[in-house]
Amino acid sequence: MxxxxxxxxxxxxxxxxxxxxxxxxxxxxxxxxxxxxxxxxxxxxxxxxxxxxxxxxxxxxxxxxxxxxxxxxxxxxSNISTRISVAVTSLVVIATILWCIQSAWESNDDVVVFLRELRQFIASS
Structure with missing residues (x-):
């Protein structure tokens, strides 16, 4: 994929x-x-x-x-040491990505308007 x-x-x-x-x-x-x-x-x-x-x-x-x-x-x-290192690295990367997404969305009021309109559209359907 x-x-x-x-x-x-x-x-x-x-x-x-x-x-x-x-x-x-x-x-x-x-x-x-x-x-x-x-x-x-x-x-x-x-x-x-x-x-x-x-x-x-x-x-x-x-x-x-x-x-x-x-x-x-x-x-x-893999063995346990590889699993632990991959898990820790993945958690750090995921946390960083989520932090970037949150900071980008907080600074943009358009997202709030879009989500509100999407919720109204779904409710009316």
Missing amino acids: SIVASAGSIVIGLLLVHRNSTKQNEDPAGASTYIHQNTHRTFGLEPMAIVFGLPWALLMWSMVTFSVALLLSCFRN
Whole structure:
């Protein structure tokens, strides 16, 4: 799963870079035409935002699945000293990641608004 997600991230990222580099010599005023052409009738610019966010999301899923596979391998096929060192290192890394996520989300009110709207949407469904 990790390799598939990584490959998808790389391919989509390269396609987006290529698409952007071929439009480098165009007039900046043409950007409004590009946005208008890629605006969905119902969803607006959300599909385009999802496409531009796919490489990052696939890379994150690739890292998560790789980490899970690595931990499973380390805890299944190793001795007790390896398990302890991997467990301690994993806990430190996980704590650091969670701390970074928390500090990034606390400073952004948009996340609170998004979660509130998501809760209302789910409740109304």
